[in-house]
């Protein structure tokens with residue numbers, strides 16, 4: 482299953498962000514040079530979600546530079562932002578699935594939005610990998626919490642997103658589902674940049690690099706090499 486190649490590269494330079502004049506991100510710099518699993522660790526309220534929202538191009542930084550896939554991001558250029566967003570998968574706590582639609586219908590809608598075809602071959606293969614194949618035609622509101630989480634992960638697998646952002650993907654999951662997620666992260670990290678906000682030591686153990694937000698802040702980043 483060969484997919485078109487996009488340069489897997491991300492660079493953040495001197496990023497600043499404040500809410501109501503209260504600085505949250507202070508001179509944050511980090512760099513990811515290729516596929517791999519990268520985790521961001523930090524105390525509650527330290528700005529992890531804010532940082533990942535900026536990387537997902539949902540929030541605009543106050544100052545600083547962001548480069549991805551060899552392009553410098555211009556937050557005022559809607560066309561560029563839209564094109565870049567189609568290369569980014571953002572998996573966050575509310576999962577972003579439409580409750581009344583089946584998993585397959587949800588994926589059809591995503592396919593329309595991101596302009597990538599939903600290939601039956603990938604759907605079958607990966608839905609078996611995440612143990613959700615039997616439920617592809619079930620509406621999301623009939624799924625259990627773990628099944629929803631796996632359905633949301635299916636989206637990351639069936640489409641080609643060179644940058645995958647996950648915010649606390651193992652929250653509220655039992656051990657078996659955590660193991661499934663770690664297995665998937667290990668698979669995805671082979672050819673994608675996977676950046677995960679997490680408190681899980683288990684995920685961090687599999688990371689190529691761990692970024693500590695306390696170190697990224699105040700310009701002390703780029704030293705989390707494992």
Ligand SMILES: Nc1ncnc2c1ncn2[C@@H]1O[C@H](COP(=O)(O)OP(=O)(O)OP(=O)(O)O)[C@@H](O)[C@H]1O
Pocket residue numbers: 500501505523524525526527528529530531532
């Ligand atoms: N829309 C907002 N307006 C004002 N303050 C906000 C807003 N969103 C977040 N904050 C504040 O900014 C800080 C950073 O929030 P953020 O969600 O990025 O932290 P976090 O590290 O992801 O926290 P957690 O681990 O608890 O999810 C927090 O103090 C939060 O209260």
